Amino acid sequence: MNTKVETDVSVIDIVKQVSSVVLLVSGIGGFYYFSDVQLLYRVMGLLAVIAGVVAMMLTTDVGRSVWAFSIESKLEVKKVVWPTRDETMKTTGLVFAMVSLVGLVLWALDSLLFLGVRLLTGQGG
Numbered sequence: 001m002n003t004k005v006e007t008d009v010s011v012i013d014i015v016k017q018v019s020s021v022v023l024l025v026s027g028i029g030g031f032y033y034f035s036d037v038q039l040l041y042r043v044m045g046l047l048a049v050i051a052g053v054v055a056m057m058l059t060t061d062v063g064r065s066v067w068a069f070s071i072e073s074k075l076e077v078k079k080v081v082w083p084t085r086d087e088t089m090k091t092t093g094l095v096f097a098m099v100s101l102v103g104l105v106l107w108a109l110d111s112l113l114f115l116g117v118r119l120l121t122g123q124g125g
């Protein structure tokens with residue numbers, strides 16, 4: 001993973017980011033403004049605007065770093081050793097059993113404390 005810190009931000013990158021936000025907002029506005037046009041064409045137009053925004057953002061430093069992060073994340077997920085179905089079922093069963101056992105213990109403790117309070121206050125026994 002890259003750990004370098006960059007503090008200089010290019011003016012061109014800022015212009016691209018602002019214009020991509022403006023383009024996205026105008027695309028969404030156009031989607032609703034042209035409500036009389038068939039839905040398929042409006043969705044295709046909105047997807048084209050989103051593709052243009054993504055393409056524009058990928059040319060900025062932020063976009064390139066997000067893309068690199070997503071590629072590195074994909075590689076890390078491939079390294080994960082996932083449990084088998086049998087291990088998952090056993091672990092799930094153990095969790096259910098422990099939650100039930102702790103619930104019963106807490107219920108018994110609560111009942112005893114409630115009985116003790118009733119005896120101390122003289123409300124029954």
